[in-house]
Amino acid sequence: MRLVIARCSVDYIGRLTAHxxxxxxxxMVKNDGSVLVHADGGSYKPLNWMSPPCRLVExxxxxxxxxxxxxxxVITLEDVLHDSSHxxxxxxxxxxxxxxxxxxVLLAEHIETLGDGYRLVRREYPxxxxxxxxxxxxxxxxxxxxEIKRRGEIDGVEQLTRYLELLNRDPLLAPxxxxxxxxxxxxxxxxxxxxxxxxxxxxxxNAMRGLDNSADRLF
Amino acid sequence: MRLVIARCSVDYIGRLTAHxxxxxxxxMVKNDGSVLVHADGGSYKPLNWMSPPCRLVExxxxxxxxxxxxxxxVITLEDVLHDSSHxxxxxxxxxxxxxxxxxxVLLAEHIETLGDGYRLVRREYPxxxxxxxxxxxxxxxxxxxxEIKRRGEIDGVEQLTRYLELLNRDPLLAPxxxxxxxxxxxxxxxxxxxxxxxxxxxxxxNAMRGLDNSADRLF
DNA sequence: CCGTTAATCTCGTAA
DNA sequence: TTACGAGGTTAACGG
Numbered sequence: 001m002r003l004v005i006a007r008c009s010v011d012y013i014g015r016l017t018a019h020x021x022x023x024x025x026x027x028m029v030k031n032d033g034s035v036l037v038h039a040d041g042g043s044y045k046p047l048n049w050m051s052p053p054c055r056l057v058e059x060x061x062x063x064x065x066x067x068x069x070x071x072x073x074v075i076t077l078e079d080v081l082h083d084s085s086h087x088x089x090x091x092x093x094x095x096x097x098x099x100x101x102x103x104x105v106l107l108a109e110h111i112e113t114l115g116d117g118y119r120l121v122r123r124e125y126p127x128x129x130x131x132x133x134x135x136x137x138x139x140x141x142x143x144x145x146x147e148i149k150r151r152g153e154i155d156g157v158e159q160l161t162r163y164l165e166l167l168n169r170d171p172l173l174a175p176x177x178x179x180x181x182x183x184x185x186x187x188x189x190x191x192x193x194x195x196x197x198x199x200x201x202x203x204x205x206n207a208m209r210g211l212d213n214s215a216d217r218l219f
Numbered sequence: 220m221r222l223v224i225a226r227c228s229v230d231y232i233g234r235l236t237a238h239x240x241x242x243x244x245x246x247m248v249k250n251d252g253s254v255l256v257h258a259d260g261g262s263y264k265p266l267n268w269m270s271p272p273c274r275l276v277e278x279x280x281x282x283x284x285x286x287x288x289x290x291x292x293v294i295t296l297e298d299v300l301h302d303s304s305h306x307x308x309x310x311x312x313x314x315x316x317x318x319x320x321x322x323x324v325l326l327a328e329h330i331e332t333l334g335d336g337y338r339l340v341r342r343e344y345p346x347x348x349x350x351x352x353x354x355x356x357x358x359x360x361x362x363x364x365x366e367i368k369r370r371g372e373i374d375g376v377e378q379l380t381r382y383l384e385l386l387n388r389d390p391l392l393a394p395x396x397x398x399x400x401x402x403x404x405x406x407x408x409x410x411x412x413x414x415x416x417x418x419x420x421x422x423x424x425n426a427m428r429g430l431d432n433s434a435d436r437l438f
Numbered sequence: 439c440c441g442t443t444a445a446t447c448t449c450g451t452a453a
Numbered sequence: 454t455t456a457c458g459a460g461g462t463t464a465a466c467g468g
Contacts, residue, residue, distance in 0.1 A: 001245060001259045003222055005305045015461040019314045024307040026220060026247070031259040039310035040220045040250040043270045045448060047313055049263045051463085071461075082305060086224045088243045091258035094266055095238045100444065130442065131467090150444085153457085158377050159443090186456075234446045262463065268446080290446075319459070349457080369459085373442095378458090407441080 002029040005082035010037050010048050014071025020047055022078060027063075029056065031088070035065050035073060048073060104133050104148050106208040107181060111136055113208070114144065114179060114201070132163045143167070143176040152182030152200070157192045164198075221248040224301035229256050229267045233290025239266055241297060246282075248275065250307070254284050254292060267292065323352050323367050325427040326400060330355055332427070333363065333398060333420065351382045362386070362395040371401030371419070376411045383417075 004027040010020040020037070025047065028036040032052040039047050054067040063075040104123055107113055111120045117139030125135035125145075134146035145167055147160035160178050167176040178198040180189070185200050193200050223246040229239040239256065244266070247255040251271040258266050273286040284292040323342060326332055330339040336358030344354035344364070353365035364386055366379035379397050386395040397417040399408070404419050412419050 001224075001257075003245070005220075005307070012461075017316050018461080021311045023311050024305075025310065026222070026305075026307070028245070028257070030257075030261075034260075034262060036263050038220075038247070038249075040307035041253075041271075041310065042249075043253060043448065044255050044263075044265050044268045045462095046263050047310065049461085051262045051461090052260075082303060084301065084303075086243075086245075086259075086301060088224070088245070088259035091244065091260065091266065092240045092242055096446090097236050155374065155443095158374075188456080231446070237446080264447090264463065270446085270448090315461095374458095405441090 001031060001088055002085045003027075003082065004029070004077075004080060006080045007078040008037075009076045009078075011074045012048050012050075012072070013074075014067075014069070018048060022076075024079075024081070027075065033065075035063070035075075037075070100148060100150050103150065103181075103183070103203060103205065103208075106205075107146070107148060107203065108134055110208060113203070114146070115139070118144070127163060127166050129162060129166060132167070138177070143173045144179055145176050146179045146181055146201075148203075149180075149182040150184075152180055152185035152189045154186070154189050154192055156180060156182070157189050157196070157198060160193075160198060161196055220250060220307055221304045222246075222301065223248070223296075223299060225299045226297040227256075228295045228297075230293045231267050231269075231291070232293075233286075233288070237267060241295075243298075243300070246294065252284075254282070254294075256294070319367060319369050322369065322400075322402070322422060322424065322427075325424075326365070326367060326422065327353055329427060332422070333365070334358070337363070346382060346385050349382075351386070357396070362392045363398055364395050365398045365400055365420075367422075368399075368401040369403075371399055371404035371408045373405070373408050373411055375399060375401070376408050376415070376417065379412075379417060380415055 007022055007024050009022040012018040026038040033054050033056055034052040035050045036046040037048045050065040050067060050073040054065050057064045061077045065073040108120055108123045111118050119137045121135040123134055124131040132145045133148045136144045138144050145163055147156055149156045157180055160180055164176055164178045168174045179201055180193045180198050181201040181203050183203050183205055185202060190200050226241055226243050228241040231237040245257040252273050252275055253271040254269050255265040256267040269284040269286060269292040273284050276283045280296045282294040327339055327342045330337050338356045340354040340356060342353055343350040351364045352367045355363045357363050364382055366375055368375045376399055379399055383395055383397045387393045398420055399412045399417050400420040400422050402422050402424055404421060409419050
């Protein structure tokens with residue numbers, strides 16, 4: 001990894017065009033050729049960048065980074081205040097927990113969260129347009145399709161609606177009810193769901209973890 | 220901005236929990252207190268990070284970064300290979316061009332792209348669930364609602380469908396036809412649109428720019 | 439390789 | 454402040 005602090009101007013020409021006026025910034029050149037231009041603020045997203053695979057040509061105080069699609073990042077350097085290189089090696093990578101997949105496992109394990117007498121049919125129930133998160137049967141034996149989100153927004157309701165439309169064409173399943181389950185459900189999503197006869201269910205992640213069988217945990 | 224190259228392990232406890240084993244990495248500490256942990260590969264996203272506003276406490280080879288929500292990033296340093304600080308000042312910021320807003324302006328200016336005899340009613344035509352990109356009248360005087368995307372995907376068709384449902388409740392407008400306009404329309408989106416009687420229109424950004432009245436340009 | 443979906447999304451804008 | 458849509462989204466996963 002090479003780190004350069006320099007006054008520079010940057011132009012990106014690709015999916016859009018963008019320009020950064022001359023100012024002091026950090027240029028990070030990674031081992032895979034990718035280049036990141038960072039300012040001393042903002043969040044983790046660089047002001048401008050080129051993703052790998054790409055090629056960096058340095059000539060006459062100007063860096064030209066090109067990728068296979070012909071997108072270009074042109075960096076013009078005026079004053080170089082710092083320039084150092086470092087060998088880091090390959091990173092062992094990140095281990096995560098707490099995302100939608102885990103919510104799905106937890107709800108499948110504790111399907112009674114939907115109500116007493118519910119039975120799990122399966123997780124990732126396949127359909128022509130993709131898998132439904134959970135398919136279950138209610139105490140009366142009717143099919144119930146569950147869409148799980150960390151944050152329940154309008155797109156998730158649309159997604160569940162498409163699944164329900166398809167599942168209800170299957171005479172072995174119909175009628176299929178929908179349940180929209182999320183840690184947090186936005187008001188607009190809730191309104192749309194209710195308008196379509198879809199039940200909303202707020203999941204308590206920590207409470208469900210508390211019920212969790214530790215042998216089955218993802219981590 | 221402070222740049223540290225060090226062997227470190229990192230733990231994030233917040234919206235999820237995540238762990239990085241001990242390995243050499245770049246630690247970037249920005250002026251606003253935010254911290255980025257970068258490896259020598261991957262793309263512009265750091266392996267782990269804390270967004271501002273947050274506070275960094277350094278004690279005994281361990282950095283603890285905490286934000287207002289109580290999320291924590293704990294970095295344990297083993298070997299510090301590099302440590303330097305640099306004053307960059309406030310960045311003047313980025314200038315962009317080529318996005319959806321510009322497509323909307325261009326199509327409104329050249330409404331005949333929809334067909335001969337079309338007339339613009341207005342851009343950003345307001346409805347209860349948000350503005351429709353363009354409302355127009357066809358040569359017969361019927362209302363036409365246009366949804367514009369850079370890339371036409373299934374979500375955009377859903378969005379236009381919701382607008383059409385609402386607009387068609389207005390007796391002064393109904394019946395309202397839909398046009399889904401984009402630089403590129405994905406097959407699934409096209410299929411869904413056709414299924415719903417929505418016309419698809421592929422926009423040629425460069426050709427429309429060529430027609431553009433230069434006095435009205437955004438840039 | 440393509441399509442779909444999630445994301446500690448980020449980032450802007452408007453109500 | 455919140456909500457919503459767009460993103461050079463990026464990244465992961467499955468067919």
